Amino acid sequence: MPKCVIDGREVEFAPGENLVEVAKRAGVNIPVFCYHPGLSVVAQCRMCAVEIEKMPKLQTACSTAATEGMAVKTQSERAIKNQKSIMEFLLLNHPLDCPICDKSGECDLQDQSYDYGSPYSRMTEEKRTYIDLDMGPVIVKNMNRCIHCTRCIRYGEQIAGIHEMVAIRRGNDTEITTIDGKPLQTAYAGNYADICPTGSLTLKDFRFKKRVWLLKRTATVCEGCARGCAMEAHAENNIVYRCVARENLEVNQYWLCDEGRFNFHYLHETDRVVEPAISSASGLVITEWKAAVDAAKATLKGRKALALIGSDLTQEEAKDIQEFIGKSFPGAPLLHFGTPGIHSAREDADEDKILKRKSKTSNLHGFEKLGLKGFESVPSGTEAVIVFRGGRAMLPKLPTLPTVGVGVFKKQEADKFATVLPGAAFAEKSGTIVNFQGREQKLVRAILPPGKSKALSEILMIWSHA
Amino acid sequence: MLVKGKKTLFQDFYFFETLTGMIITLKEFFFGTKVTISYPEERRQYSERLRGQHYIKATNGVENCTACMLCPTVCPSECIHIEAGERQDKEKYPKTFEIDILRCCFCGMCEEACPKDAIKLSTIMEMSTSYRPIYDRAFLSEQRGNK
């Protein structure tokens, strides 16, 4: 492999790799704004300029490919002077509103101003200001904070596949906006907030909910569809406040769809059943675990049972359930459900050209591996049903039979159930899920199950010992 | 090793030592200068930098606070609880602002962290109550300070 020298450290590189990436591997941080590894390179912020031996001028590291024997200085006097000037230039019109900005704490502009900029401003003129524009339900725009890096424009064009953001006017008056001021169309709009290096584009959903430094970050996987995008759940005090994309070049690169990003809201829905409940004349009533498990047993006793299992559960849970059904209800069919119209992994396909898959549950492909079959219709002679579900799988239309629900249900969904034993949803447990590529990925627990809900293994244990 | 001193019985009474102590006490009692005051009839002048009861400073009737959460972040007693909101005249403001004052250790870090000159510790130090008070937004918005 060819080698080059960055700040005196020798690094190997693959031909064609740009200096920012090579330097990162050498442990040298080159500040960038417009460069994003998932987007095309435009080299227009000039923040990354470095000195290269034998070149008369500073070169932008993001657009310069490393070559054999290249000697790069990122901390030379000229490079530092450039960083300082660029910071000052970018901050000329930037408002001093970090205290109210949601990006504050994870903002590239803030961090790099701290590391490379000056604490004083020489600008005495009035700063330019813009009128805010409605960007639709996902994104809030504050144009005053924008540094014209055009990451958002390139993201729309190159990743979301829709050219909806544009830069109008020129120079100091440049404004980033949507075409004709229309709200954003893409179903992947949340990524705009992730890639914007300033607080110019932020999430409406997360607006003013929490300061980012208070959040505990857990690297987990999205359960929104069979792709299983790498995701980070941000929580504080047992409440998930938002989910952001995590890099996984094999699965989702740097992106998440909005459906997956905002899927977590059901965790904290007020109509989620979080206490064991049994049916009565006036609907579900809350009870103790012991009483609920006894009631569930009575419901299924002596009846020919059908077991349904949501393909949003993990491999570990599915194996536990297989074992449990084999022992407690020998001969009962165990069938999986998840997305209407998708009964097997073969029916799962790309829903669009970006990330989404047709199967709206995360573990359909893992269930096939375990030999589970899809649910299509209720076998004749069935007298009772037991449903296991993680919260995301769509309940199929069930006949009016005595039903026991184990897992995450909304009150309306469980209304007709004989018993509900509340379980844990995706952010509340750890386990393995298998995506459509056959890749085993890890769900990691970010928060504890709410109320009296319990992990599935615990519920099954109470069942067998009670 | 403990060495037992050899004392006579007279020495064991500490007669002269006790007497000397008594003389000093009585001299101070009758002729010394007084250091205590009869609080609350009399009051002392405290430093202007005393850190007492909190309030949120307002400018032209609008609170300075923008709910940036730096004070709950820095507070070592974790006694400040803020919820941010949005309203017509102000992009971000504290919808609720509560101080669980019994937890507060009056370190003044909140005041120091505040970028908006909003949270202040006034010089009021008489704040005892017979119940557990939570200072809410309305209470904190009273301009009771001189800082």
Ligand code: SF4
């Ligand atoms: S809105 Fe953000 S991403 Fe778009 S150009 Fe401005 S700073 Fe860059």
Ligand code: SF4
């Ligand atoms: S004075 Fe100290 S302990 Fe009291 S609220 Fe402020 S930061 Fe917290």
Ligand code: FES
């Ligand atoms: S990051 Fe290289 S010019 Fe912007």
